[in-house]
Amino acid sequence: MASYETFLQIGIALDPIHVGTGGARIGRVDLTIVRDPVTQVPKIPGSSLAGVYRTYVAMHEEEDRQQQIQQASQSGQQPQVRQKPYYPDCAGLGLDNNRGHCRQPDCPVCTVFGFAHGSSSTSGFAGLAALSDAHVLLFPVPTRRGPMWVTSPIALEWAGLEVSGVDKNAVYLAEEPGHPLNLGWLLLETRQCNQMHDIRKHLKDFKVPDYILNRLALVPDHLFTHIVNSNLEVRTSVSINPETGAAKEGALFSYEALPRGTVLVWEIIARNPGHFRIHGQPITAVSSPQEVHEKVKQAHPYLKHLGIGGMGTRGMGRLEVLYENKAKAGQRINCVGDDLANLSSSETAGENEEA
Numbered sequence: 042m043a044s045y046e047t048f049l050q051i052g053i054a055l056d057p058i059h060v061g062t063g064g065a066r067i068g069r070v071d072l073t074i075v076r077d078p079v080t081q082v083p084k085i086p087g088s089s090l091a092g093v094y095r096t097y098v099a100m101h102e103e104e105d106r107q108q109q110i111q112q113a114s115q116s117g118q119q120p121q122v123r124q125k126p127y128y129p130d131c132a133g134l135g136l137d138n139n140r141g142h143c144r145q146p147d148c149p150v151c152t153v154f155g156f157a158h159g160s161s162s163t164s165g166f167a168g169l170a171a172l173s174d175a176h177v178l179l180f181p182v183p184t185r186r187g188p189m190w191v192t193s194p195i196a197l198e199w200a201g202l203e204v205s206g207v208d209k210n211a212v213y214l215a216e217e218p219g220h221p222l223n224l225g226w227l228l229l230e231t232r233q234c235n236q237m238h239d240i241r242k243h244l245k246d247f248k249v250p251d252y253i254l255n256r257l258a259l260v261p262d263h264l265f266t267h268i269v270n271s272n273l274e275v276r277t278s279v280s281i282n283p284e285t286g287a288a289k290e291g292a293l294f295s296y297e298a299l300p301r302g303t304v305l306v307w308e309i310i311a312r313n314p315g316h317f318r319i320h321g322q323p324i325t326a327v328s329s330p331q332e333v334h335e336k337v338k339q340a341h342p343y344l345k346h347l348g349i350g351g352m353g354t355r356g357m358g359r360l361e362v363l364y365e366n367k368a369k370a371g372q373r374i375n376c377v378g379d380d381l382a383n384l385s386s387s388e389t390a391g392e393n394e395e396a
């Protein structure tokens with residue numbers, strides 16, 4: 042069996058999402074979000090995702106455990122379930138001596154997400170699942186034709202599309218070129234991407250809704266950075282003094298966020314549990330990369346309702362996962378020509394193939 046498998050996740054922001062840098066003030070915004078150091082496009086770091094996933098999977102396992110206890114007590118039997126709660130014990134950093142990670146090979150939280158070094162000589166475990174950063178795939182921007190979802194070759198690459206021919210300072214649309222189009226404040230010449238249909242089809246398999254696919258706008262990578270960064274949601278808020286219930290003096294602050302409707306893409310790499318041991322014992326909580334992903338996926342309903350990132354009390358952060366499965370074979374698309382070829386499956390699937 043393969044030593045690991047890669048699963049692709051695609052989700053849409055139901056609220057603005059703010060995953061902060063920790064309060065650095067840049068320009069006019071007090072609380073900035075994390076950006077990719079190379080492209081300068083905002084992203085959600087994999088470490089933030091992993092923390093949230095861990096918490097939600099622990100919540101789910103704990104709900105299951107409580108249910109089992111209840112069922113056992115209703116039938117008058119002694120419950121055959123474990124004593125230590127999954128939540129909060131196996132969630133979080135696990136550094137608390139009494140309520141820390143259980144570190145057991147049958148714990149779906151500790152095996153999948155790993156655990157810290159024990160206070161004694163017990164060693165830590167890195168975990169079977171690794172999460173990539175979540176990247177912006179499609180970004181909603183106001184235009185005079187209504188909202189359009191902007192993307193670029195680098196953004197589409199995360200979803201397995203290799204797009205070429207997008208090299209003019211222009212916006213590439215499905216239809217024939219017409220009047221210039223404004224993306225936010227930026228007015229751009231329009232050009233036609235002959236293969237937009239194939240881009241749509243590829244994204245439709247990821248369950249991206251039609252109202253977005255019918256409004257795709259493709260721009261070169263350097264323009265994508267500008268367009269995303271100048272169309273982030275910036276909100277102004279004020280801290281409330283809990284004693285007086287009124288605004289604190291000088292407590293007005295602003296923060297930026299990925300707007301509602303942003304489509305994000307990230308990967309979950311699931312290692313094969315059969316290749317690892319915990320305290321010298323085989324892992325029993327999960328038995329295959331597929332099962333590791335199944336456990337990780339349990340967090341998705343919670344992401345949709347409880348969200349990710351800061352300002353949750355201000356109605357921010359809910360993220361609905363649209364696609365949670367293996368990546369499809371990659372595709373090459375040339376916007377100016379009509380050559381269209383599937384990448385050889387060995388090039389993209391690689392280790393994903395079952396041996």
Ligand SMILES: [Zn+2]
Nearest residue numbers: 131143148151
């Ligand atoms: Zn545990």
